[in-house]
Amino acid sequence: MSHGFDTLQIHAGARPDPATGARQTPIYQTTAYVFRDADHAAALFNLQEVGYIYSRLTNPTVAVLQERIATLEGGQGAVCCSSGHAAQIMALFPLMGPGLNVVASTRLYGGTVTQFAHTIKRFGWEAKFVDFDDEEAVAAAIDENTRAVFCESIANPGGYITDLDAIAAIADKGGVPLIVDNTAATPYLCNPIKHGATLVVHSTTKYLTGNGTVMGGAVVDSGNFDWSASDKFPSLSAPEPAYHGLKFHETFGPLAFTFHSIAIGLRDLGMTLNPQAAHYTLMGIETLSLRMDRHVANAEKIAAWLEQDDRIEAVTYAGLPSSPYNHRVERICPKGAGALFTVTVKGGYEACIKMVEALEIFSHVANLGDTRSLIIHSASTTHRQLTPEQQEAAGAGASVVRISIGTEDADDLIADLDQALTIAAS
C-alpha cells in the first residue's frame, strides 16, 4: 500500500517499540548492544547479519530517521551523520581518492564552497567549479578523473533552481553519479531522485529538524547507479580488504552505498549522529509538509512585497514571475520555490548592515530553515572567506542580504522589514 507524504513523514520507518510498546520512537541512549552469543557477534562483524553492534555505526533511533528520510526522498537507503558538512564528506568518500575530482556548481552554500575549494584538497581531492546554467561547461568539466557532479536543488543563497534533469543527463553521459544537496528544498518540495540524482545529501539541521535545535546530516542513495559498470568506483565494486574481500556492490546491490557508508564510512570516519539529535529531527519531520507550505506562502508574499519597494534593487526568489528561474519551479519543485532568497538593497554594504541591525523579528544568524525568520549579510559573514569574484558568482555580493523566511505572520514580517529599510535608507 502506498501512502501520501503527510502519512509517511509521521510513520515511515517507525513502529511501536517491540520491547515496551512505546508509541513514540524511544531514544536508545546506549553505546553498545549485547550479542546473543559468539556466533551472532561473528555474523554481525562479518556483515552476514544486520544488527546493532556499537552506536558509532548503528543505533535504533538513528535507524528510524534513516529509513524515514530515505522513504521521503524515494531512495533505497540512507545514512545519517553528525552535520550537513559531514554528509557531504560521507557522500564523496566512497567515490573519491587522491587525484580525483568532483564537478561542483558555483551556486552553493558558502561553507560548502570553502569545504570544496580548500579543505578537501588535504585528501588530494579537487573540486572544479562551474556555472551549472551553462550545460556545455558542465559537460566539458567532466574528465577521466571526475567521480561525481555536485549541486543544490534550490541553491544558496539566492534560491536559484537547478535544472536537475539536464545535469543528471550530463553526469550520466560522463558515467558518474549526480549528488544533489536538497537541504533548501526538502523532500516535500523536491525529489532529486525523480530527476535523475544518484545521491541526495541533507543538512537535517535546517528544515527537516525545523526549529534550530540540533545539527545533523544525511546521505540518501537512490540505489540506481551501477557501481560495477566501470572500474571508477573500486570502494564499491572491488574486494574490500577490511571485510575479507567482500564486494559491496555485488553483495548488497542497490544498498551498496548505504552499507559501505555505515560499515566503512561511519566506522572509520566516525561522523556519527547521536540518538538525541535523531529524536529532535524525527519530531521535526512529523510536521515538515505543514511547515513548508507556510514557509512557501510567506516567502511568496514577502518576496512580492520587497520587489515592488523603492528601497530594494532586486529580489532573487524563484517563486516570483520575474525570476529567470521561475519556469523551472513547476517541473523541479511544484509545491513551491522554498523560502530562501537574497535581496539587493539600495545603498550597498552600509545599508545592508543597518537593515540587519534594525530588524526586530528577524534574527541575524548564520542559519536557515528555522521556524523563525532569519537574515544574514553573506559578504561579511558566511561568504567572507571568498574572493569578491567568488562572492558575486555565488550571488552574495556586498549589497546582498540572504533571507530565510519563517512561519510567523507574513504581515508582521513585512512590517519589520519596512521599518528596518526605513532606518537603512536614513
Ligand SMILES: *Cc1c(COP(=O)(O)O)cnc(C)c1O
Ligand atoms: C547548512 C547547510 C549545509 C551544511 O550543513 P551543517 O549541518 O551546517 O553542517 C550544507 N548545505 C546547505 C545547503 C546548507 O544549508
